[in-house]
Amino acid sequence: MSSHFCLSIRFLDPLFHGRSDGGVPEWPPSPLRVFQSLVAVAARQRVEAESALKWLERQPSPMLVAPAGVTSSGYSLSVPNNAMDIVARAWCRGNYSNSGDANPATHRTMKTVRPTQLLGGDAVHYLWPMCESLTGEVCGYVETLSSLARSIVALGWGVDMAVGYGAVVSDEQVEALLGERWLPGAEGTGDGLRVPLQGTLDALARRHERFLTRLKSHTAPPPLSSYATVEYRRATDLPQRPVAAFSLLKLDARGFRAFDTTRRALTVAGMMRHAAKLAAQHAGWSESKINAFILGHGESKDAGEHVAVGPQRFAYLPLPSIEGRGEGKALVVGSVRRTMLTAFADDCDEEIAWARRALSGLELTDEDKNQPPVALLSLLPTTDKIVRRYTQPAASWATVTPVVLPGYDDPAHYRRRLKQGIEAEEQKQLLTRLNDRIDGLLRKAIIQAGFSQVLADHADLDWRKVGFWPGADLADRYGVPDHLRRFPRFHVRINWRDANNRPIQIHGPVCIGGGRFCGLGLFAALAD
Amino acid sequence: MSDELIKKYDHWLKDDSGVAALVIRENLMPVEGQDGVLFPATFAASEDKTFKGGYNIDEFADGKNVCLIDSVGSQANRIEPLFAKKEYAGLVPQIVVKAGDKTVNLLDAGHRAGDAIIRCSALQQDLQDAFKTVQSGDAEPLAKVAPTSLVFGVWDSRDTQAKLPRLIASTIRAFDVRKLTRSAQYVPATEYVDNGLLDEPADKKTKDAYAERGFVHVPASGSHGGVIATGGIRRDATLHLAALRLLTAGDVEAKTLALRRYILGLAMTGFTYSSFGYLRQGCSLVLDPDKPREVREVYCDGRREKVTLEHGDALKYAKAAAKAFGIDPDRKINHQVSPDREVVFDKDLAMKDVSGDDTGRRHQTPRKSVKAGVKVATEPRRSRSGGTKTPRRSKKSK
Secondary structure, three states: OOEEEEEEEEEOOOEEOOEOHHHOEOOOOOHHHHHHHHHHHHHHHOOOOHHHHHHHHHOOOOEEEEOEEEEOOOEEEEEEOOOHHHHHHHHHOOOOOOOHHHOHHHOEEEEEEOOEEEEOOOEEEEEEEOOOOOOHHHHHHHHHHHHHHOOOOEOOOOOOEEEEEEEEEEHHHHHHOOOEEEEEEEEOOOOOEEEEOOOHHHHHHHHHHHHHOHHHHOOOOOOOOOEEEEEEEEOOOOOOOOOEEEEEEOOOOOOEOOEOHHHHHHHHHHHHHHHHHHHHHHHOOOHHHHHHHHOOOOOOOOOOOOOOOOOOOEEEEEEEEEEEEOOOOEEEEEEEEEEEEEEOOOOOHHHHHHHHHHHOOOEEOOOOOOOOOOEEEEEEOOOOHHHHHHHOOEOEEEEOOOEEOOOOOOOOOHHHHHOOOOOHHHHHHHHHHHHHHHHHHHHHHHHHOOOOHHHHHHOEEEEEOOOOOOOOOOHHHOOOOHHHOOOOEEEEEEEOEOOOOOEOOEOOOOEOOOOHHHOOOEEEEOOO | OOHHHHHOOHHHHOOOOOEEEEEEEEEEEEOOOOOOEEOOOEEEOOOOOOOOOEEOEEEOOOOOEEEEEEOHHHHHHHHHHHHHOHHHHOOOOOEEEEEOOEEEEHHHOOOHHHOHHHHOEOOHHHHHHHHHHHHOOEOHHHHHHOHHHHHHOEEOOOOOOOEEOOOEEEEEEEEOEEEEEEEEEEOOOOOOOOOOOOOOOOOHHHHHHHHHHOOOOEEEEEEEEEEEEOOOEEEEEEEEHHHHOOOOEOOOHHHHHHHHHHHHHHHHHHHHOOOOEEEEOOEEEEEOOOOOOEEEEEEOOOOEEEOOOOHHHHHHHHHHHHHHHOOOOOOOOOOOOOOOEEEEEOHHHHHHHHOOOOOOOOOOOOOOOOOOOOOOOOOOOOOOOOOOOOOOOOOOOO
């Protein structure tokens, strides 16, 4: 049975004011904050805790269990500058006009406050897995850290009063903790949480020293840089998919080469697939891997029937531009000028990284028609505005290409019966059944795309033939692969919800349904 | 002095105490009745304009909402001046700074013992020494001069950088509020323009000036009309005992205990004080007679247990603890006799403090100031978090 060192921080008022880079509200509070609060206690108490803290900074990133956090509306406070000396000098000069320097209210500044409200609990638990056996030395460290935790005063801003408690807990006890599970992922992501690493304690000590002497030296202490940034995601969330994004350029690279989304997006996906195949052959990939990972064929070349390979393969997603048009600059779906390559499975980072290197600069050619190249691939950063529209975290998404349902929506031929002039009550029943069937198929498609059952069960779904994005065409007009033509397709809008029906932000790309590996059923984030 | 009384709360002060904090929950209601309209604090718009200004009401997905009636800073501003009132004044040294004909009580200084006005007085050296001893683990000297800085928190941002966390916090919120608006029409005493008392306004500027001065009819529509709290109003207050236990008076245990008892007495007095009542025009709150006040001990492991603590008991304890700490709570306040003091604001010290060096030449770092045209929030009157701004560069004169 494995165990964890659990450090629980309980907020006395269920609010958290801490912010991450750029002033964005941070939730859950980063492990580095907790580490810093332990260091602060050790310094205040003047206890010998260096070895224990250094042990903690060497541990792998902890799992977090935290209540749901909802960012509240910010507001501004008027706070005094520490400048009453200026007021007093004016008074000493006999200036009691209560204006200018003589008015204390003049020496104030505005401070924006935007706390995160904690829902359904007040405690955040940090769980470090006890990889090593509990030797006397480790037990000593845990005891020291638990003792420090009991003197934690606040986490976040000074008003975020908190109490701490540390203990070794079993898997069963972890299971019983209430709150959302946040799992550590890859290091080095831009918008992850800060985590201590070896050397953080020393860096904090140096920074504190510089802070104390900042007035004498007239320089602000440099920001702390000795920490890691680790991607954290809820257990219900998909890991953030790595992507390789490319712009489609004219062959002389003088501008974008645009493809009509309705008629040609599928062709772009096909050309991407072909280019990837050629690049992989050139790179010496085995035939079986090319067949499976790039082409999506589980069967051998001569076999007649298609065998699915599962999610361990490339997905080729042509990206229609989402562009502002008209006076109000309303967002409209435009032509395909970019494309993205990803995989709907974990552990494909290496292949995506390879694609990023190998495909940039390649020409796109229509494999079947044996025609000259039509576009040039050029690598794009993931920060590209249009690419972000497909990858940024958001709670509401809508399709730019229709979702092909993973099954028939009308196996009992309800639509045929509806045309036969039946009673209103029966008509209502049949329509409800049809709706339920489509709803079920969409939720099935969500799970097939790798999302959790919780997300599939609680997603708020709308569907129709007409697009939710202006500029999107009727669902039936989009080109689809021959083997998917018989399945119905719809434009879909999803509002993601967690188990408590609260809006939850999901990272893209979101692409579901039968044609997801060639870019059908692709969603773009609606404005947050 | 009763020995029993002074030892009554020692179990909260010992280093191995499991009790991390005390919390109070007081259910309140408007004086007009449960369904009465009350006026929450209004706030300026956030910098990014996502909040347009007005009441701070947070809405949740389930349709519920929470409205901030009185913030932590504002509540602190209502509690701290308590120690200047006659019944409580003896609990702390009464220190005033005289600047010209005006005097500023230390209890009113925005940044408490770290405030610039205090640093530019004869108290400068005492406080610098006190902050330095805090950094070396002895908070007793600071407690002898400015004990409320230990209760409400302080940051000596313009000198030693010593920081002490607040021990008590209090907030008042209303739940599930319905927001109201109101409209009104200002009617001038007479028709100034029609009666030829004023000229017809020639342009918009003049028209606006007439409106501002009350010479023309001015309609006001859709302005803040208060809220009705359908889910109740509550004051939540916290006294952080774990933070209090970080205070020491060097290595002498007896002195540390006396210091902690004294600060606990002050903190409990402020913590149990009914900081509601008349908050602002249209916002008078009283205790809900149907819902008793709850005081609980919060343990480090999250357990919460009921405890009895009344304001009268806290005050008695505070007086006993103050006496044991060497501050006679029943003394007659005399600013010429220790521990009370009146110090004069020293212009020369201020010049040196403001300047970047001893020559009096000022550094070019611009000071933050309120943006022109920004409507200052009605609340808090003055927030004193003790560390809300980057201090101006300054060099302490020797």
